[in-house]
Amino acid sequence: MPSKTRRISEFELIARYFAPLAREAAGALDLKDDAAWIESRADAQWVVTSDVLVEGVHFLPDDPAELIARKSLRVNLSDLAAKGAAAKAYLLDLVLPATHDEPWIADFVRGLAKDQVEFGVSLIGGDTASTPGPLTIAVTALGQVPTGEMLVRSRAAADDDIYVSGTIGDAALGLVVLRGGLNRLGAAAQSYLVGRYRLPEPRTVLGPKLVGIANAAMDVSDGLVADLGHICATSGLGAVIEEDLVPISPAAATALREHPALITAVLTGGDDYEILFTAPGTMASTILKLAQTLNVPLARIGRMRPGAGVEVVKADGSGREIDTPGWQHF
Amino acid sequence: MPSKTRRISEFELIARYFAPLAREAAGALDLKDDAAWIESRADAQWVVTSDVLVEGVHFLPDDPAELIARKSLRVNLSDLAAKGAAAKAYLLDLVLPATHDEPWIADFVRGLAKDQVEFGVSLIGGDTASTPGPLTIAVTALGQVPTGEMLVRSRAAADDDIYVSGTIGDAALGLVVLRGGLNRLGAAAQSYLVGRYRLPEPRTVLGPKLVGIANAAMDVSDGLVADLGHICATSGLGAVIEEDLVPISPAAATALREHPALITAVLTGGDDYEILFTAPGTMASTILKLAQTLNVPLARIGRMRPGAGVEVVKADGSGREIDTPGWQHF
Numbered sequence: 252m253p254s255k256t257r258r259i260s261e262f263e264l265i266a267r268y269f270a271p272l273a274r275e276a277a278g279a280l281d282l283k284d285d286a287a288w289i290e291s292r293a294d295a296q297w298v299v300t301s302d303v304l305v306e307g308v309h310f311l312p313d314d315p316a317e318l319i320a321r322k323s324l325r326v327n328l329s330d331l332a333a334k335g336a337a338a339k340a341y342l343l344d345l346v347l348p349a350t351h352d353e354p355w356i357a358d359f360v361r362g363l364a365k366d367q368v369e370f371g372v373s374l375i376g377g378d379t380a381s382t383p384g385p386l387t388i389a390v391t392a393l394g395q396v397p398t399g400e401m402l403v404r405s406r407a408a409a410d411d412d413i414y415v416s417g418t419i420g421d422a423a424l425g426l427v428v429l430r431g432g433l434n435r436l437g438a439a440a441q442s443y444l445v446g447r448y449r450l451p452e453p454r455t456v457l458g459p460k461l462v463g464i465a466n467a468a469m470d471v472s473d474g475l476v477a478d479l480g481h482i483c484a485t486s487g488l489g490a491v492i493e494e495d496l497v498p499i500s501p502a503a504a505t506a507l508r509e510h511p512a513l514i515t516a517v518l519t520g521g522d523d524y525e526i527l528f529t530a531p532g533t534m535a536s537t538i539l540k541l542a543q544t545l546n547v548p549l550a551r552i553g554r555m556r557p558g559a560g561v562e563v564v565k566a567d568g569s570g571r572e573i574d575t576p577g578w579q580h581f
Numbered sequence: 582m583p584s585k586t587r588r589i590s591e592f593e594l595i596a597r598y599f600a601p602l603a604r605e606a607a608g609a610l611d612l613k614d615d616a617a618w619i620e621s622r623a624d625a626q627w628v629v630t631s632d633v634l635v636e637g638v639h640f641l642p643d644d645p646a647e648l649i650a651r652k653s654l655r656v657n658l659s660d661l662a663a664k665g666a667a668a669k670a671y672l673l674d675l676v677l678p679a680t681h682d683e684p685w686i687a688d689f690v691r692g693l694a695k696d697q698v699e700f701g702v703s704l705i706g707g708d709t710a711s712t713p714g715p716l717t718i719a720v721t722a723l724g725q726v727p728t729g730e731m732l733v734r735s736r737a738a739a740d741d742d743i744y745v746s747g748t749i750g751d752a753a754l755g756l757v758v759l760r761g762g763l764n765r766l767g768a769a770a771q772s773y774l775v776g777r778y779r780l781p782e783p784r785t786v787l788g789p790k791l792v793g794i795a796n797a798a799m800d801v802s803d804g805l806v807a808d809l810g811h812i813c814a815t816s817g818l819g820a821v822i823e824e825d826l827v828p829i830s831p832a833a834a835t836a837l838r839e840h841p842a843l844i845t846a847v848l849t850g851g852d853d854y855e856i857l858f859t860a861p862g863t864m865a866s867t868i869l870k871l872a873q874t875l876n877v878p879l880a881r882i883g884r885m886r887p888g889a890g891v892e893v894v895k896a897d898g899s900g901r902e903i904d905t906p907g908w909q910h911f
Contacts, residue, residue, distance in 0.1 A: 280733060283815050285660040285799055286630035286724075288731045293623060300616035301721060303674040303708045330615040344633040344674070344719040378633045384714015389674040391631060391721040394616075401618045403610060469615055485613050 259353055261379055268360045269343075269374060276340055276373035287375040289340060295395040298336040302326045306385035310449075311429070316355050318449050319388070320362030325451045326472065327392035328370055329524040332458030333470035335402040336394030338370055343377035346387040370455055400462045402528070405485035407467035411529035411555040413490060414538060416454050416547055418500040419475050421447035423520020424513065433506050440502035447500075451524035457547045461528055464537060468528035474519040476573050478527055479561045489558030494518075495566040498550040518563060519573060529555055589683055591709055598690045599673075599704060606670055606703035617705040619670060625725040628666035632656045636715035640779075641759070646685050648779050649718070650692030655781045656802065657722035658700055659854040662788030663800035665732040666724030668700055673707035676717040700785055730792045732858070735815035737797035741859035741885040743820060744868060746784050746877055748830040749805050751777035753850020754843065763836050770832035777830075781854035787877045791858055794867060798858035804849040806903050808857055809891045819888030824848075825896040828880040848893060849903060859885055 259267075265282050273279035278288035289297065304323050306312055324341060331338045343363075347356075367373060372392070396402075425448030427433050428441045436444075453470075461468055467486055471478050475497070483490050499507065499517065507513055530538060535551075542549040563571040589597075595612050603609035608618035619627065634653050636642055654671060661668045673693075677686075697703060702722070726732075755778030757763050758771045766774075784800075791798055797816055801808050805827070813820050829837065829847065837843055860868060865881075872879040893901040
């Protein structure tokens, strides 16, 4: 079924915009073929993940094309990082409304090009299609781990310490700002929080270094409590988070001083794209050293324990009620 | 941004419907993790491809869920087959309008389950999202080839014979039937043609056997002339097709007798999902034997030559004008 005619054909689109993104991947064959091959190594195996983003659901309609592109890629890079995999390549399925013209595509590709340099990945394939609906972007990313060493959610041990990288809750508060909230916060703090919502910083340097250290790991995308809940469920354990150990940015701390109720958004809001992992207590000094070497903050926030579910304990020792533990995709 | 609430959560959806599709793939971790690992082999490498299908663009809104599912998977399996790769696994990004409820999803999954058995593949990952737009399905499929042996478009040699599997044009004529045309054709012939449009039969048995035989290969999805044009362009050659050698099904032959002008639709219509390949003349008897062994019709339809572009020669030796060589994705 022929769809709307565009000023630029799919072949021109690929040749002009997407093929340059595939230049460094031999197996991508300049995107002139039906598939790509990926290298085979004796000591490593491939890890694959895919995330789809829909306009109005996962990003705002007026978000800049460059940011949408980078976010689409980065949420996948974050998954790979949390599995201990070094990202290498990705496929892009770009489903475009007629309103997204060539200049928009050029901006989108510019975003991808920037992130390819920053994260050392190449486009190796994908597809484009037109849609009468919203912009929809599916990225499938591939990374490598030492064979048999992929970090999983299910291997947490009772008594493991629980760690998280960076700070938690910024993206959730950024979304509050975008919706007109937190308007007494300074411009710099607002801008920082919105930036954390709009553009994840996947922990691609940290992730592969956690192989051999972490027992279980995942990235925080659904919200800290929900995601720790996933580790608990798959590991057959419970967990307790000490609320005052959860790392908070200065901007988030200011927001929380004004609106203490936002602590729920911080703990459950999602889109942090930090790595949540568990490790035996014997790894504490190794983890401290790693944080220093990589210059990535790593905070111990609690402990795994027998049982089920996540308990959040406030500074005064009482438990915090969490009604909706995190993002539901539907 | 929380979207519409469904009767079933994403986690239940995955556990109930999709996890069973991943049961046989150890690396899929029951779809309880953020990524999947795939096996590493010394003698083989992975081949990756991705295709996205949009309701109203690639399939009809009232097509049955089972067929949509199978088509989404099969167009990818066809790409892998044409690259000589044995399909092993796939990731599914399913973007669902609110109108597609749990019974629809159950039907969709039933279609995938059938094809997983038929083609020996497993679901290993993906994502689900809701959309205010049309149903959109992105599948990324992975297959294995002997290392360094992936079949490509660009290695046709001047003087290679050109072959195609099965029959050409059925899907294009099936679409004509669906649009109310060819109504004097018998019901059985109509049904056959529509079936060929709705449900591709990827040449998964043939494809891997062409490694070591074919110089260049691809599947026919944009239309025979356009796709041979891709082989010509990437190989830096031209090609001539002898029209009366192009294999036509009995149903298509009947349709062409009544409407000879439909020959253009047959040659350029697309959606055939047959394998188009070139091979040196010295392979002729090997190819004949292969067709017999596999019980897959393989027809020699022309020859590569120096130059550029695809010429179609009619039975009387005159050239056929082809205005629009094939499907434009936009």
